Amino acid sequence: MSRFFVLFALALCAFTLPAKAELATRDQMASMIVPPFSLGEALNDKGVYQLLNSGGAEAGFVFETEQMAALPGFSGAAINMLVTLDPDGRFLDVKLLSHNEPIFVSGLGEAPFHKFFEQYRGMSISDSLVVGTPYGRGGAGSDLVYLDGVTKATASVRIAHESLMAAALQVAREKMSGIASGPPVKPNADITDVLDWDTLVADGLVGHLYMTNAEVDALFAGSVWSDDDPEATAEPDAPFIDLWLVDIGAPAIARAVLDADGFDELQRFSEISGDDEPLLVIETARHGLVSEDFVRNTAPDRLSAEQGGFPVALRDADLFVSLSRDLPRELRNGTAMILRTDRRLGFDPTQPWELHAQIVREHGMFQPEIGIRNVVLTHSTDARFYTRPEAIKPLPAWREALLNRQSDLIPLGILLIALLAVQGAALKPLARLRNFVPLRLVILGVVTVFIGWWGQGQLSIVTVLGVIRTVWEGGNFGFLLYDPFSLAVWAAAIIGFVAWGRGLFCGWLCPFGALQEFAHYIGRALRLPQIEPSALWDARLKYVKYVLLAGMIGTVFWAPNSVDKVAEIEPFKTAITTFFLREWYYVAYAAAWLLLGTVLFKGFCRYVCPLGAFMAIGGLLRRRDWIERRAECGSPCQLCKVKCNYGAIKKTGEIDYSECFQCLDCVTIFEDPKTCVPRVLEARRASRTPPAQVAAE
Incomplete structure (x- = not known):
């Protein structure tokens, strides 16, 4: 009969279609944006939109996570969130849109899940975010940023976090070209070399861009602007642009080009803006650094920068420039200013980058035509002047889960190994013990309290259905690693399949099964009349659990969003996961089975439990008949x-x-x-x- 239901389940897989995630419409997305922000234009076909501020300017990005990182949860369905990021990669908001996580749907309720996502506001995708609590060396001094999980649902929130970060980083790479993927370099204050101008030039620490009038004329040759610079025509060999660039983020370099007052002011600036890289630019020719319309403390209108194909944001540092008297006179007589850029946004001064100088010409008197040419100065600073913090990479989620639960996993491992060893090597001596029944009840008590209520290791048909859905949709089985405690119990149950069949789990490791057994002994102690179906009805009723299992497997394909609802056939979540702290009808349902258990021995386990049906099918892997029989038996x-x-x-x-x-x-x-x-x-x-x-x- 069991084999029939296996074939039936496979047939269901062959004649059904998986559900596909659908993008929210633009109107649906717009209704979820909180003023003063509004939804802008779609940026791709994956549901990424512009986020606009009250003035209509771009203020970030809005997207759903399911389209880009559809990691399956325990129901097999992805957890979908609406994320808004600012242009610097900081979370403005994270909202939960949809999920089928059983523990939240009808267990703990939605509130703890929504509250978990509130923690992301103000955090950056460049932060090393992990779910859990500090352990070992990862204490208060760690660069890791810890998010509080949800008790009894840490595995689900880990899956949500991994989905969220995977989607956010994908948007950052595609739309926010320049967000740093790791901690930025920092100036090395320990470098105390005494440098001078000649040494800086010789070591390549000074960038220089020089062009004559004739060379600039050549850039406009053949265009309408070719004759629009009379001064260049009159003095072709005179310099048009004589631009010098020094990265003065490193104190040793800054000390060599600034006088004492300028260096002190720069140090004060660095203390306030520690993530900004100051860049000294000096122009001695007629090009100049900025136009007449330039406003202090804004981006220079004639200079721009680029690194790795991505733009680098430059701004005037608004600092008074006081150059060292050791610099050549023509530089001290030139025009100087200090620009700044934020290293956190991806700028790395030790890697080559380009400073673009814009050359502008006008043709015509009224509404002149504007011609622009860009010339490039490539520069980098020796890496010895900077320290590169080791990137703090969060451990893989499964390792984080192991470390956070190691205090529970160690005693669980001892318990499981002991149980397997005793039943494998000393089954007969165990059964011969005079106090075997009390000993068994003690073990079941430990299973109920430690594995069930404390460790939250009650196995569920939800995991089985999630695996089936993942197989059908070609997903990732990584969600199983988010709950190592339950995974260890699953491992013991599977070992039991081969050695004894379903009995190891159903008889020794199921917390709700243990509660039913306790209910039976309470009924006997109270001398309650016992109900025992006839052999015919007992045989018929045992098929019910297989029918229920087949129906639940069908739900995975026909109505995947209802899996969490049909899984409520199991009272495990109510009795074990939530300690009976749920809506009254769930509590009444679970209590009814326990009350029935006082007069009908383990009625739920024998006749209704879909997980028990799955365990029975898994028990077909059993390789031996381990219970001895005599010729007279039967x-x-x-x-x-x-x-x-x-x-x-x-x-x-x-x-x-x-x-x-x-x-x-x-x-x-x-x-x-x-x-x-x-x-x-x-x-x-x-x-x-x-x-x-x-x-x-």
């Missing part, structure tokens, strides 16, 4: 069958491993010479046989 002895609360023993005495929960009751009977009927009868026969006859035999 005929004539039916004691084990009668005592099996799960109805997992056939009349023939065979074990139905698809329904066996590994409670070991039948093993206890098998090993007890005072309880096992064949052994009791054999002992009686032996006691009646005369010793001489026994010796002769």
